[in-house]
Amino acid sequence: MPFNYPGGKSFTSNKPATNNKLSKIKPVSYGKRGMTLEEDVNDTNNYYLSRGLAVIHKKPTPVQIVQVDYPKRSAAVIKEAYFKQASTTDYNGVYKSHYIDFEAKETKNKTSFPLQNFHLHQINHMKQVMEQGGLAFVIIRFSTKEETYLVHGHSIFKWWNRMECGGRKSVTYEEITKEGYFIKTGLTPRLHYLPIIDQWLLQPVLQKESEE
Numbered sequence: 001m002p003f004n005y006p007g008g009k010s011f012t013s014n015k016p017a018t019n020n021k022l023s024k025i026k027p028v029s030y031g032k033r034g035m036t037l038e039e040d041v042n043d044t045n046n047y048y049l050s051r052g053l054a055v056i057h058k059k060p061t062p063v064q065i066v067q068v069d070y071p072k073r074s075a076a077v078i079k080e081a082y083f084k085q086a087s088t089t090d091y092n093g094v095y096k097s098h099y100i101d102f103e104a105k106e107t108k109n110k111t112s113f114p115l116q117n118f119h120l121h122q123i124n125h126m127k128q129v130m131e132q133g134g135l136a137f138v139i140i141r142f143s144t145k146e147e148t149y150l151v152h153g154h155s156i157f158k159w160w161n162r163m164e165c166g167g168r169k170s171v172t173y174e175e176i177t178k179e180g181y182f183i184k185t186g187l188t189p190r191l192h193y194l195p196i197i198d199q200w201l202l203q204p205v206l207q208k209e210s211e212e
Contacts, residue, residue, distance in 0.1 A: 035190070036106070037104050037105070037106040037139065037141045037143075037148070038058075038090075038104060040148075040185070040190040040191050041058075041090075041091065041104050041139065041190075041191060042058060043189065043190045044189040044190045044191045044192070044193070045057065045058075045091070045093075047188055047189040047190075048189065048194065053095075053194060054093060054094065054095040054096075054100075054194060055093045055094050055095075056091055056092070056093030056094075056095070056100065057091065057092070057093055058090060058091055059088070059089070059090060059091065059092060088101075088121065088122060088125040089101050089102060089103040089122055089125060089126065089136075090102065090103050090104050091103075091104065095194065095197060096201065098134070098135055098197075098201065099129070099132075099133075099134040099135070100134065100135045100136075100137075100197065101125075101126065101129045101134055101135070101136050102136065102137045102138060102139060103118070103122060103126075103138045103139070104138070104139045104141075105117050105118075105138060105139070105140050105141070106140070106141035106142075106143050107140070107141070107142060107143065108143050108144050109142070109144075109170075110142065110144050110145060110173070111172065111173050112170040112171060112172050112173060113140055113142075113170060113171045113173075113176060114169065114170045115159060115160060115163050115169055115170055115171065116169065118156075118160070123156070123157065123160050126153045126156070126157075127153070127157065129153075130153055130154075135153075135197060135200060136153035137150055137151060137152050137153055137156075138150075138151045138153070138156055139151075139183070139191070139193065140176060140180065142173065146185070147182065148182070148183045148185065148191060149176050149177065149180035149181060149182055149183065150180060150181045150183055150193050150196050151176060151179065151180040151181075152179070152180075152200070155179045155180070159171045159175070181196045181199075183196070
């Protein structure tokens, strides 16, 4: 509402008029940008499950709760707990009658992936899975590059053995891009890795046809 100074001179504001409704508009959300690798894998597995493509779940980690506080009747706070046993890998399930078992790891390193991200019992577990005819692999993400690769267990074992023999304690980015399979990030599903497994399942068939 306009008003006058003493003496009759009118006041005119130089500030542009603002629309209160516009000022309340929330920033634009870009959906699933910046999701962690675990969130992307979980999202992808839920997509596969909902469409009957595969049954793959994240393994629960067995935890022994020792002490619980109840600051409120409706809330409980775990004060002390420990893992009952060493974890194996992150995910397992069934795809086209094949058992699959894999680990999901991400690193901020741009040039290499540290093998210290694995534990010996995880390596041994993946070997045991493959000895029984299952498929074992690792999904690795270079978070700063926003690149994700699926790496076969055979490659992981080779690099692990190299380290145990006194070699380097990491895998170079070039090694992973050479032996791994690039997984393109999409919307639905986020990380469509089943086509890579299809290639593995076809390899024995293709090898047999070439021999004939």
